[in-house]
Amino acid sequence: MKNYKNLVLIILIGFLMSSCLPGGGNNNVLEPAGFFTGIWHGWIAPFSLIVGFFNESISIYEVNNTGWWYDFGYYMAIISGFGGLQFVRNSKKK
Numbered sequence: 001m002k003n004y005k006n007l008v009l010i011i012l013i014g015f016l017m018s019s020c021l022p023g024g025g026n027n028n029v030l031e032p033a034g035f036f037t038g039i040w041h042g043w044i045a046p047f048s049l050i051v052g053f054f055n056e057s058i059s060i061y062e063v064n065n066t067g068w069w070y071d072f073g074y075y076m077a078i079i080s081g082f083g084g085l086q087f088v089r090n091s092k093k094k
Helices: 003-019 034-042 045-054 068-081 084-093
Strands: none
Touching: 034 045, 034 068, 045 068
């Protein structure tokens, strides 16, 4: 029963992440991606890269965005998501 729950959870997480991938058509010129969307796209960038190998319309960066605020959220999530902030915190404790 526990394995069944884990499988369902993994499938649900996969659907959630695939519905919000950059370049998937969720954002357009009239509704550009903003700061929080940039954070989300930064967190799921590795998954977007893998899916992008199989689907040409998916990219790791949303072209239709608000500009600086999207970029700030995206890069902040990329840096913190790959352990950049953890590295800084650990070096201060030593």
